[in-house]
Amino acid sequence: MDDIVKAALAKWPNVPHCYGWLGLDARGQWFMRDDRIQAAGPFAPTPGETSAANKGSLLRHDKLIEFIHRNYGADEAGQWFFQNGPQRVYVELEFTPYIWRLQPDGTVRAHTGQPAGAVQRCLLDEAGRLYLQTGLGLGLVHTSDMALAADAVDAGTWHPDAVVTAELPTRFGFVRSPQGRLASARAVGEG
Structure with a gap:
């Protein structure tokens, strides 16, 4: 993890996590997913489903991609994320981490x-x-x-x-869709 990210985490430890805005596809490419794309459906269908993927915009900025790579990891629940300064951005996986x-x-x-x-x-x-x-x-x-x-x-x-x-x-202990997991947890809590 970059030193600047560690410093931001220490300075702002309680920034809310971000879900659904970043995806990793089967070719190792990163996609940004705005509100419109998220509303259109999941980043990738669950294996066995035939729904269309809603990937979003392919990231092409080399320095941003390198920053994501250096600050990519998993939490204790097997959810993969990019630590963007003080904010944890959970990653939607098409297949694997x-x-x-x-x-x-x-x-x-x-x-x-x-x-x-x-x-x-x-x-x-x-x-x-x-x-x-x-x-x-x-x-x-x-x-x-x-x-x-x-x-x-x-x-x-x-x-x-x-x-x-x-x-x-x-x-293998990973979560393909942290956003879907959060939505399921909220639905159970409401029911």
């Missing part, structure tokens, strides 16, 4: 640029998407890197196990 980029030398890096560490497990879902569990966490292999992934499988380096996409959040 990390999107893996495979390197020609066989190493794996997160969409944030962090080294993933050793691959502990390889998973293949019902739609043919490949996931890796690493020391850093669970992530989806970027579609552009599937040829390198196939080489690792063919070489016997990785042995994919079957997995159901909808089971990933519970099994």
Whole structure:
């Protein structure tokens, strides 16, 4: 986390959290979601649903993206967020908290640029998407890197196990939609 962010947190510790305004897609791209986009529906449909995604505006500002990457993390409930100064901006995930980029030398890096560490497990879902569990966490292999992934499988380096996409959040301890989780909690509290 950036020092300026730590200082802002110390100075303003009680800034309300922000939900629904930032999303991470299956290609490791960040999207801003204003009120209109949020009202149109979720960032990504729940696996198995056929509703349309409402991603929002693709972020293209390199310095902002680098700032998000440096200040990206998870809370104790498995909700991923970007710490924007004193405000925690929870992230809507299309699939997983990390999107893996495979390197020609066989190493794996997160969409944030962090080294993933050793691959502990390889998973293949019902739609043919490949996931890796690493020391850093669970992530989806970027579609552009599937040829390198196939080489690792063919070489016997990785042995994919079957997995159901909808089971990933519970099994690996992350929340795909903090905004949806908050809405569900509020609905239960009202009922």
